[in-house]
Amino acid sequence: MDRTDTKKTEQCIRLTRLPCLQPQPRPRWQGPLASLLIGLCLSAAQVIAGPPADAAEDYESVIVLTPNIDNGRRVYLVCAVCHGPEGWGTPDGTYPQIAGQLREVIIKQLEDIRAGNRDNPLMYPFALTRILGGPQNLADVAAYVETLPMTPHNGLGPGVDLELGERLYADNCADCHGERGEGNPGKRIPALAGQHFIYLVRQFEAIRNGRRKNANSEMVKQIAGFNQGEEMAVLDYVSRLRPPPEKMAAEGWLNPDFPNFVREPLGVPPLPPAPPVPPPTPGPIP
Ligand code: HEC
Ligand code: HEC
Numbered sequence: 001m002d003r004t005d006t007k008k009t010e011q012c013i014r015l016t017r018l019p020c021l022q023p024q025p026r027p028r029w030q031g032p033l034a035s036l037l038i039g040l041c042l043s044a045a046q047v048i049a050g051p052p053a054d055a056a057e058d059y060e061s062v063i064v065l066t067p068n069i070d071n072g073r074r075v076y077l078v079c080a081v082c083h084g085p086e087g088w089g090t091p092d093g094t095y096p097q098i099a100g101q102l103r104e105v106i107i108k109q110l111e112d113i114r115a116g117n118r119d120n121p122l123m124y125p126f127a128l129t130r131i132l133g134g135p136q137n138l139a140d141v142a143a144y145v146e147t148l149p150m151t152p153h154n155g156l157g158p159g160v161d162l163e164l165g166e167r168l169y170a171d172n173c174a175d176c177h178g179e180r181g182e183g184n185p186g187k188r189i190p191a192l193a194g195q196h197f198i199y200l201v202r203q204f205e206a207i208r209n210g211r212r213k214n215a216n217s218e219m220v221k222q223i224a225g226f227n228q229g230e231e232m233a234v235l236d237y238v239s240r241l242r243p244p245p246e247k248m249a250a251e252g253w254l255n256p257d258f259p260n261f262v263r264e265p266l267g268v269p270p271l272p273p274a275p276p277v278p279p280p281t282p283g284p285i286p
Helices: 002-016 032-048 059-063 067-081 101-113 135-147 162-172 197-208 217-223 228-239
Strands: none
Touching: 059 101, 059 135, 067 135, 101 135, 162 217, 197 217, 197 228
16 A cells, blocks of 8 residues: 555545544534535444444345345445545546446455455455445445446556457456456356456456455466466456446436535545634633
């Protein structure tokens, strides 16, 4: 994690400890930020008030639940701080696009992150039961994220060896990830189409060198012999696979569920101003 990441985690953690969750008078914020922050507070209060920590649910108990999309939207407010209100992440791959991912995959990944199977110190605290909530919240947020339309402008590779990439993909990946990178819900195989190139590279390497501890051992075998040129070529090709048109957002789409979200370059809303300092009480007149 570089310094920006560390700073961002601190900011995110501070956001979940906003003053409205503390036993002290609520500061009088002004301007459009106030409604966002109060919304965030209410939502955080709601998820924090959920079931107690350490209820390690397994995938099977989550996938059978009927998702409530409205609640998923409320839970998603916390995720939006990093993944963005649209769920598109960042084209530089720091944050993955999660919009449109298969709900089965989202649930598995959230549980893996929660269980420490993925090297993701930035998101880890937000995946804990205390913040994210129990099985129903997991099912709800995953279903909500799956409904979000995907960015038409994901980060692409350099485009130098796409023919090799296409061949490698057909021979080594398509059986599992699908002809068009659409994934496989029953087997919890991620959709890859539309994902940011640099994120694909980071995950491919994490799977290859075992840093993703609960990854697919068949895939690990399949990619063991890839050299760096082949890896780049295949992932470049993957970054250019287009999701089906019905999963794509229209040009310029912004998520109407979060009209007051403050879009900063880093995706982090500014912190609330410090409460005003009370005027000094005059001392006794000598
Ligand atoms: C503090 C920032 C942060 C917050 C808040 C956050 N995430 Fe993440 N998330 C990340 C980062 C960074 C990654 C990629 C980690 C890596 O490189 O392995 C990630 C990865 C993921 C993945 C795996 C994607 C994939 O295909 O590999 C899913 C799913 C996900 N997040 C969902 C969520 C949901 C749902 C929430 C809200 C409950 C959430 N995230 C909140 C930073 C965050
Ligand atoms: C035997 C089936 C299988 C094969 C073959 C396979 N994969 Fe995978 N792949 C998976 C599964 C399952 C996962 C999810 C692992 C997990 O749950 O952590 C995955 C995850 C990934 C991810 C991470 C995606 C994300 O959103 O986190 C990338 C990138 C990836 N595969 C690329 C490839 C490429 C490129 C090939 C071909 C060179 C390939 N895979 C071959 C099954 C496979």
